[in-house]
Amino acid sequence: MVDPSEVADRISLVRDEIIRAGGVGVQLVAVTKSFPRDAIAAAVRGGCDAVGENYAQELLAKVEEGLPPVDIHFIGGLQSNKVKSIAPHVALWQSVDSMSVIHEIAKRAPGARVLLQVNTTGELTKGGIAPHDVASFFDVAVQVGLVVEGLMTIGPTATGVSERERSFTTLRRMVDEMGLSACSMGMSDDFVQAVECGSTMVRVGSRLFGQRLI
Ligand SMILES: *Cc1c(COP(=O)(O)O)cnc(C)c1O
Numbered sequence: 457m458v459d460p461s462e463v464a465d466r467i468s469l470v471r472d473e474i475i476r477a478g479g480v481g482v483q484l485v486a487v488t489k490s491f492p493r494d495a496i497a498a499a500v501r502g503g504c505d506a507v508g509e510n511y512a513q514e515l516l517a518k519v520e521e522g523l524p525p526v527d528i529h530f531i532g533g534l535q536s537n538k539v540k541s542i543a544p545h546v547a548l549w550q551s552v553d554s555m556s557v558i559h560e561i562a563k564r565a566p567g568a569r570v571l572l573q574v575n576t577t578g579e580l581t582k583g584g585i586a587p588h589d590v591a592s593f594f595d596v597a598v599q600v601g602l603v604v605e606g607l608m609t610i611g612p613t614a615t616g617v618s619e620r621e622r623s624f625t626t627l628r629r630m631v632d633e634m635g636l637s638a639c640s641m642g643m644s645d646d647f648v649q650a651v652e653c654g655s656t657m658v659r660v661g662s663r664l665f666g667q668r669l670i
Contacts, residue, residue, distance in 0.1 A: 458491065458492065458494040458495045458498050458665065459498075460494075460497070460498040460501055460502070463495070463498040463499065463501075463502050463664055463665065464498070464501065464502035464503070466502075466663060466664045467484065467486075467499070467502040467503060467504060467664060468502075470484060470647070470658075470660055470663060470664065471484065473647070473648055474647070474648075474651050474658065476648075477648045477649075477651040477652050478651065478652060479651040479655070481656070482651055482655060482656055482657065482658060483505040483506065483656065483657040483658070484504050484505050484658060484660060485504065485505060485506045485507065485508045485529055485531075485640075485657060485658065485659045485660070486499035486502075486504040486506070486507050486508065486660065486661070486664055486665075487507075487508040487509075487510075487531065487643075487659050487660060487661030487664075488507050488508065488509060488518075488661070488665070489508070489509055489510040489511060489514065489532070489661065489668070490514075490668040490669065491661075491665045491668070492518075493518045493521045493522070493523065495665050496518065496523055496524070496526065497523075497524055499526075499664065500524045500525075500526045502664075504526075504664075505527070506526065506527040506528065506529050506547065506548070507526050507527070507528050507529065508528075508529045508530075508531040508550070508659050508661070509528060509529070509530060509531065509532065510530075510531055510532025510533075511532055512532075512538040512541060512542050515528065515530070515542055515545060516541060516542065516545075519545050527547035527548065528545055528546055528547055529546070529547065529548045529549075529550050529659075530542065530546045530548075530549050530550060530551060531550045531551050531608075531659060532551060533551065533583055534549070534551050534552065534553070534554070534557045535557075536554070536556040536557050536559075536560035539557065539560040539561055539564050539565075540560070540564045543561070543564040543565040543568075544565075546565070546568070547569065548569045548570070548571065548605070549561055549568060549569070549570040549571070550570075550571045550573065550608045550640055550659075551571075551573045551583065551608065552570045552571065552572050552573060552593075552597070553572065553573040553575075553583050553584050553585050553593075555593070555596060558570075558593065558596055558597050558600060558602065559600060561602060562597075562600035562601055562602055566601055567601055567602070567603060568602055568603065569602075569603045569605050570597060570602050570603065570604055570605070571604070571605060571606050571607055571608040571638055571640055572585055572590055572593055572594060572597065572604060572606075572607050572608070573585065573607075573608045573609065573610075574586075574587060574590055574607050574608070574609045574626075574627055574630065575587075575609070576609045576611075576622075576623040576624075576626045576627050577609075577610075577611070577612040577613075577619070577623050579612065579613060581613075582610050583610075584609060584610070587626065587630065590607070590630060590634075591634075594634065604636065605636065605637060605638040606631055606636040606637055606638025606639055606640065606656070606657075607627055607630055607631050607634075607636060607638070607639060607640070608627075608638075608640035608641065608657075609623060609624075609626075609627045609640070609641050610641075610643070611623050611624065611641065611642070611643065611646045611649075611650065615645070615646075617649065620646055620649050620650075620653075621649065621653060623641075624641050624642075624649065624650050624653035624654070624655070625653050625654075627639060627641055628641075628653055628654035628655075631654075637656065638656055638657055639654055639655055639656045639657065640655070640656070640657040640658075640659065641653070641655045641657075641658070642655045642658035642659065642660075643658070643659055643660060643661070644660050644661060644662045644663035647660060647663075
């Protein structure tokens with residue numbers, strides 16, 4: 457069950473924490489994976505800037521049920537064979553980390569807005585392009601006509617302040633060096649530190665909707 461007024465309260469609290477961390481104009485993406493379509497409606501009513509979904513099938517099922525007007529960001533692991541079906545519904549592709557996906561998005565959604573996902577932690581369990589390869593992925597994405605607005609990363613599993621700082625400052629530095637604008641980093645457990653390090657977009661799920669069962 458999703459209680460819209462509780463979600464709205466939690467959105468306000470997260471926004472307050474973002475401001476206290478020095479964030480100005482930081483976008484709040486409500487991550488609704490594993491939560492029902494109602495969670496998306498509650499996020500929209502509560503004033504989130506966008507909604508994040510991770511799984512193609514789940515997104516399509518929710519679209520089928522009917523969604524309020526909102527920008528949907530795809531933030532999950534992307535396989536090129538899933539791109540076509542969700543392309544009409546995705547406003548921003550946040551998790552782009554392979555050449556085949558770059559080509560497929562360019563084919564199915566010409567001129568789409570994308571972020572390149574960077575693996576800033578070196579953890580093998582996490583997706584993302586190795587930092588030293590990002591420039592060549594960027595060149596290809598631009599060549600095929602995608603609009604690369606910025607970079608995205610998932611912070612370290614380790615909760616230490618210094619591990620997080622290393623990950624987030626790495627991404628922020630890359631965004632600056634490449635002259636990009638969007639720096640998507642920070643989730644429920646680490647968005648305050650991500651904002652302190654210069655995040656422009658946080659992706660928050662469980663803090664808004666409660667624990668996920670899957
Ligand atoms: C699930 C997910 C989130 C949100 O995680 P929470 O800890 O629930 O806030 C953010 N970003 C990505 C890429 C995710 O997969």
